[in-house]
Amino acid sequence: MSASSADAVVADRLEKRFGQTIALAGLSFSVPRAELFGVVGPDGGGKTTLFRILATLLVPEKGTARVLDRDVVKDLWDLRRRIGYMPGRFSLYPDLSVYENLRFFASVFGTTIEREQAHIAPIYSQLEAFKDRRASALSGGMKQKLALCCALVHRPEILFLDEPTTGVDAVSRREFWDLLAQLKASGMTILVSTPYMDEADRCDRVALMQSGRLLAVDAPKAIAQSFDRPLLAVRAASRYPALLALRESPHVHAVYPFGDTLHYVDARRGEAPAAIATELSAFLASRGFADATVEPTAATVEDSFIARMGAPEGTRAA
Amino acid sequence: MSGDLAIDVQDLTRRFGAFTAVGGITFNVRAGEVFGFLGANGAGKTTAIRMLTGLLAPSSGRATVAGHDVARDAERVKRDIGYMSQKFSLYEDLTVRENITLYGGIYDLRDREIRDRSARMLANLQLEHAADQFVRAIPLGWRQKLAFSVALLHQPKVVFLDEPTSGVDPITRRQFWELIYDAAAGGTTVLVTTHYMDEAEYCDRISIMVDGRIGAMGTPAELKRDFKVSSIDDLFVQLARPTGSAQGPAA
Numbered sequence: 001m002s003a004s005s006a007d008a009v010v011a012d013r014l015e016k017r018f019g020q021t022i023a024l025a026g027l028s029f030s031v032p033r034a035e036l037f038g039v040v041g042p043d044g045g046g047k048t049t050l051f052r053i054l055a056t057l058l059v060p061e062k063g064t065a066r067v068l069d070r071d072v073v074k075d076l077w078d079l080r081r082r083i084g085y086m087p088g089r090f091s092l093y094p095d096l097s098v099y100e101n102l103r104f105f106a107s108v109f110g111t112t113i114e115r116e117q118a119h120i121a122p123i124y125s126q127l128e129a130f131k132d133r134r135a136s137a138l139s140g141g142m143k144q145k146l147a148l149c150c151a152l153v154h155r156p157e158i159l160f161l162d163e164p165t166t167g168v169d170a171v172s173r174r175e176f177w178d179l180l181a182q183l184k185a186s187g188m189t190i191l192v193s194t195p196y197m198d199e200a201d202r203c204d205r206v207a208l209m210q211s212g213r214l215l216a217v218d219a220p221k222a223i224a225q226s227f228d229r230p231l232l233a234v235r236a237a238s239r240y241p242a243l244l245a246l247r248e249s250p251h252v253h254a255v256y257p258f259g260d261t262l263h264y265v266d267a268r269r270g271e272a273p274a275a276i277a278t279e280l281s282a283f284l285a286s287r288g289f290a291d292a293t294v295e296p297t298a299a300t301v302e303d304s305f306i307a308r309m310g311a312p313e314g315t316r317a318a
Numbered sequence: 319m320s321g322d323l324a325i326d327v328q329d330l331t332r333r334f335g336a337f338t339a340v341g342g343i344t345f346n347v348r349a350g351e352v353f354g355f356l357g358a359n360g361a362g363k364t365t366a367i368r369m370l371t372g373l374l375a376p377s378s379g380r381a382t383v384a385g386h387d388v389a390r391d392a393e394r395v396k397r398d399i400g401y402m403s404q405k406f407s408l409y410e411d412l413t414v415r416e417n418i419t420l421y422g423g424i425y426d427l428r429d430r431e432i433r434d435r436s437a438r439m440l441a442n443l444q445l446e447h448a449a450d451q452f453v454r455a456i457p458l459g460w461r462q463k464l465a466f467s468v469a470l471l472h473q474p475k476v477v478f479l480d481e482p483t484s485g486v487d488p489i490t491r492r493q494f495w496e497l498i499y500d501a502a503a504g505g506t507t508v509l510v511t512t513h514y515m516d517e518a519e520y521c522d523r524i525s526i527m528v529d530g531r532i533g534a535m536g537t538p539a540e541l542k543r544d545f546k547v548s549s550i551d552d553l554f555v556q557l558a559r560p561t562g563s564a565q566g567p568a569a
Contacts, residue, residue, distance in 0.1 A: 042487035140359035260519040
């Protein structure tokens with residue numbers, strides 16, 4: 001498969017096993033330069049294995065991966081100085097200060113903080129007030145900003161960020177994504193993995209990943225719109241009993257909690273949502289949920305993920 | 319205090335040297351309620367939970383959990399509560415059945431009780447076929463559901479769940495919440511922390527801690543109405559950002 005130079009990443013039938021476990025089951029996808037590309041899926045789906053292969057830290061068993069037009073196995077020494085990698089586990093030096101960590105990572109790549117000042121400024125400016133604080137004493141969100149700064153200090157052409165927002169609170173997560181948007185605007189190619197479905201919307205395109213396979217690769221909006229069954233949002237004061245009742249309705253395909261509503265998926269693909277809403281209101285009223293409201297709603301990336309997943313990890317398909 | 323309060327907290331405070339991690343929080347949770355305990359990293363949640371579970375003595379104030387004072391009767395608190403977290407829940411090098419037996423033994427259940435309850439638990443979770451597998455060999459989603467059931471093995475009045483669904487796939491995450499609803503419907507009180515803001519909406523009531531204090535508390539619907547926001551996510555950002563608590567010391 002030929003890689004056009006417009007693509008920053010081209011993965012072709014990548015496979016990796018660990019003993020009996022298939023971590024990657026033959027993945028193919030490509031990421032154009034300057035794209036913010038998300039790999040979205042639960043733990044154990046193969047995200048970290050994929051990122052480690054692309055960052056030249058792990059060798060695939062089969063298939064190939066090219067990053068910046070270089071092979072990740074053969075050209076690893078050339079690639080390493082051109083990529084920035086932020087591992088999923090916090091891997092800075094806890095006993096060094098913010099400034100010392102940054103200086104260390106700069107020196108490894110033969111540069112200095114001063115020389116890189118201009119391009120790290122947007123992130124470093126948020127850290128500077130704490131530059132003498134030890135890394136171990138930073139909050140979760142600040143640790144991740146420091147790790148991002150260290151991954152950027154040698155001016156890489158592409159960034160691989162493995163779950164940078166896991167375990168980070170909702171505010172710090174937003175701030176981190178704002179930083180990624182700024183970096184993308186400067187032309188950086190960014191691959192970022194996350195278990196949070198709602199973060200898919202911050203990406204240009206996303207790959208949905210589960211059990212070592214890609215369920216879909218597309219723009220988040222297109223993935224959401226690919227949901228192909230009638231979807232309705234149900235609100236009821238007693239949510240759990242309403243959920244159990246809906247599972248007994250005649251045309252139900254799936255019912256699950258979704259934010260402050262329940263999402264009801266109808267089994268009849270062509271049926272008009274408005275008609276289903278009327279029907280379902282009557283059904284709920286007959287079951288004693290007189291207060292329930294039902295209205296058609298637009299599917300999200302998470303609805304699509306659930307629909308494409310089939311059975312959850314480790315359970316046998318019904 | 320009144321009998322149907324499973325958790326009753328009055329002006330609970332914890333200082334570490336000059337730093338006040340929890341600065342006088344007051345709230346209560348009714349029996350059978352699902353209470354979401356939210357806050358930014360470093361806002362004081364972990365310190366508060368350690369006090370409520372009898373692991374850390376308060377500097378001042380008072381808390382009663384499952385009818386026992388956390389400062390005077392910490393050991394009785396520990397017997398009457400369950401606890402599970404994403405970080406630690408089960409022993410990976412023991413089988414599913416060995417984990418259940420171990421926990422049953424720790425809580426002084428009789429052999430017969432352990433046998434009966436583990437049979438019922440494995441049937442409910444549809445995990446009978448995996449009973450003799452090592453926990454490390456079973457998928458994360460199952461493990462978390464199992465860990466929750468094990469935390470309920472001794473039929474505690476209150477269960478504390480610290481980020482129980484972190485990293486779990488969207489279907490299993492929802493199955494987990496159905497286990498929570500089911501336990502609550504049976505009268506167990508649930509206090510849960512999460513970074514998934516959609517899960518905050520699944521709680522009967524929530525509190526949001528900001529810099530060691532409770533910045534907001536109520537049902538998700540009340541809070542959205544009172545703060546004029548469309549989601550708990552937006553409320554969270556509104557409360558946590560102005561104070562810059564994301565830049566405070568680590569919890």
